[in-house]
Amino acid sequence: MTIPQYADIEDAARRIASMIHRTPVLTSSYFNDETGAELFFKCENFQKVGAFKFRGASNAIAKLPDEQGSKGIVTHSSGNHAQAVALAARINGYKATIVMPENAPRVKVNAVRGYGAEVVFCEPTIEARSETAQRVVSELGATFIHPYNHPDVIAGQGTCALELLEEVPELDAILAPVGGGGLISGTAIAAKHLKPGIKVYGAEPELADDAYRSFHSGKIEPVLRTDTIADGLRTSLGELPFEIIQNHVDDIRTVSEQSIIRDMRAVWERMKIIIEPSCSVPLAVMRDQETDLTGKKVGIILTGGNVDLDNLPWQ
Amino acid sequence: MTIPQYADIEDAARRIASMIHRTPVLTSSYFNDETGAELFFKCENFQKVGAFKFRGASNAIAKLPDEQGSKGIVTHSSGNHAQAVALAARINGYKATIVMPENAPRVKVNAVRGYGAEVVFCEPTIEARSETAQRVVSELGATFIHPYNHPDVIAGQGTCALELLEEVPELDAILAPVGGGGLISGTAIAAKHLKPGIKVYGAEPELADDAYRSFHSGKIEPVLRTDTIADGLRTSLGELPFEIIQNHVDDIRTVSEQSIIRDMRAVWERMKIIIEPSCSVPLAVMRDQETDLTGKKVGIILTGGNVDLDNLPWQ
Structure with missing residues (x-):
């Protein structure tokens, strides 16, 4: 696997332009006051x-070449990548x-089936998932699309920062959450190319701080527990994203579960938009921590809005 | 009180331009498919x-002249009008x-105080509210701003349809919920002036169908119960709005509580935005009822996004 370059992100933007939504960038005077910065929320929810x-x-x-895709x-x-691949x-x-x-929630299974994909169940272990996927690949000659350890996936995720910087070119920094690392690494490649002086920070739950530890130790550290409320960020960092993070990301910060839930709810109440718990991790960094971003223009990528409305974290 | 004219709405738009947000208009392919129409949601939430x-x-x-306002x-x-006046x-x-x-919820009292207003409590009856307000008016020489039975309030609400038609001039119809009638009457004056052939429909909960009954009987009928989940629509129709409705609104439709809750939740899930129960009443009309709007371009005013996240109607 080769590290994607900025040109790959530009190519990706052209390739997917007619398939994706160009999402809006929202602001909030309330959160500006709370953080002492000027925030620009890129609404991927x-x-x-x-x-x-x-x-x-x-x-x-x-x-993919058509003869490959057609296999x-x-x-x-069991998360957003499943629906993304299906659609x-x-x-x-x-x-x-x-x-x-x-044991995947029925609502997620049904969403994937709703996009016309076939669901194959396996035991709920990482090994079983991997083996089952490998078996399907072998049987069909199908192509496996990894959720983050994949150059084309990373390039695709980088288009989000590209749009954000087109809309707000004066940004001083961009913050994004870190799960497997696909988003933060695509973001870093795009942002640092377009604006070399820009800061790119990753944000993680304290309970899933593998990227934080890996960033400081210089080697991939495993996730130690998977019970953060930020369900999109429970995965371990991928090798390819980690290499990019080491070269292009300025810092990684972590925040508590209480802060994640507090700011998820605050965004619902103040901005009237639905965000997943993962989204509020960068905002919680801005509210809880000393940074060099006071008075600066800061982009925050709101990663998604898929939540179970019958099971909200403050209930 | 005189009925506001279109020119009053234009004046209002100029007067409040620097105070308000020009709210976005969102679309949803899901709800287009569900309703067989092309919907444009004006996001006042x-x-x-x-x-x-x-x-x-x-x-x-x-x-207001400054010498009057300064008194x-x-x-x-106890609703959104309180915060609106305070700010x-x-x-x-x-x-x-x-x-x-x-007995008003603390969260609403605190919100009003947060905008710097003084809160004066009274017994929870319509008479006590009215008498207490009258006493403050007499003592201070202050000006009473009625939430809907007021020409300048109606003209202000009409600016919402003005913006919507500027952004989507090809609309065939606009739907808005009816509580006291300020929004629907301002909407009707603006829309019918700008586009005489446009349809303007009001939407009400079956449990608070006073505007529906008044529209058909030709005189103001009282609200019979106040237990609809759509808390913004529990008030009785005002005299001034009713006169405008009789002249400019094409029809009023009613929907069940179940449909209101279903479509409030559906908007949260599909559009990832927070709306109050009142907002989904027009959408529920589009989904549940036979209308002449199939294949048409239909504006829907989403009226607000203030909900108690600890007490959601589907829980």
Whole structure:
């Protein structure tokens, strides 16, 4: 795997332009006052399938030669990447098979099926997911699309920062959450190319601080627990994103579960938009921590809006 | 009281331009498919204080001569109008006194105080609210701003349809909920002037169908119960709005509580925005009822986004 370059992100932006939503950038005088900075929220919760993941999946799938795509697309995910692959495959006329743990919530299974993908269940272990996906790949000759350890996925995720900087070129910094690292690494490549002096910070839950520890130790550290409320950020950092993070990301900060829930709710109440818990992690960094961003213009990527309305974290 | 004309709405738009947010218009392919129409949602949930009410209050207050405004502003409300008056008064440098029932939720009392207004409590009856407000008016020489039975408030609410038609001039119809009638009457005056052939429909909960009954009987019929989940629509129709409705509104439709809750939740899930129950009443009309709007371009005013996140209607 090769590290994607800025040109790959520009290519991705052209490739997926007609498939994605160009999402709005919102501001909030309340959060400006609270943080002492000027914040610009890039609303990927309004993206197709309700998450930025659609950018990466649609780029990776649209880039496939037709004779390859027509043998099918495979991934394993119980989250937003599953829906992203399902929809991107359908748009391109390809068959998608999504491997999901047999205990995945029905609502997520149904959402994936709603986009026309086949769901194959496996035992709820990382090994079983991987083996089952591999079996489908072997049987069909299908193409596996990794959720973040994939150059075309990273390039696709980078289109989000590209749009944000087109709309707000005077940004001094961009903050994004870190799960597997696909978003932050695509963001860093795009932002540092367009504006070399810009700061790019990753934000993580304290309970899933593997990127923070990896960033400081210089090698990939495993996730130690998977119980953060920020369900999009429970995965371990990928190798390719980690290499990019080491070269292009300025810092990684962590915040508590209480702060994540507080700011998720605050965004709902103040901005009247639905965001997932993962989204409020960078905002919580801005509110809780000393940074060099006071008085600065700061972009925050709101990553998605898929939540279970029957099970909210403050209940 | 005289009926506001289109010119009053244009004046209002100029007067409040620097005070209000010009709110976005969103679309949803999901709801287009569900309704067989092309819907354009005017997002007043993103308006200041989280509701369209700020338009009317800010117009009425900004229009006051300074020697009158400086004697203070009074209203009685436990809803969005209270916050709207509080903020609009503060922006104009006037003192606001809001009469609220002593059992009003703390969160609403605090919100009003947060905008710098004084809260005067009264017994939770319509008579007590009215008498207490009248007493403050007499004592201070302050000006009472009625939430809907007021020409300047109606003209202010009409600016919402003005913006919507500027952005989507090809609309065939506009739907708005009906509570006291300020929004629908301002909407009708603006829309019918700008586009005489356009349809304007009001939408009401079956449980608070006083405007529906009044529209058909030709005289103001009282609200019979106040337990609809759409808390913004529990008030009785005002005399001035009713006169405008009789002349300019094409029809009023009613929907069930179940449909209101279903479509409030559907908007949260599909559009990732927070709307109050009142907002989904027009959408529920589009989904549940036979109308002449199939295949048409239909504007829907989403009136506000102030909800108690600890007490959601589907819980």
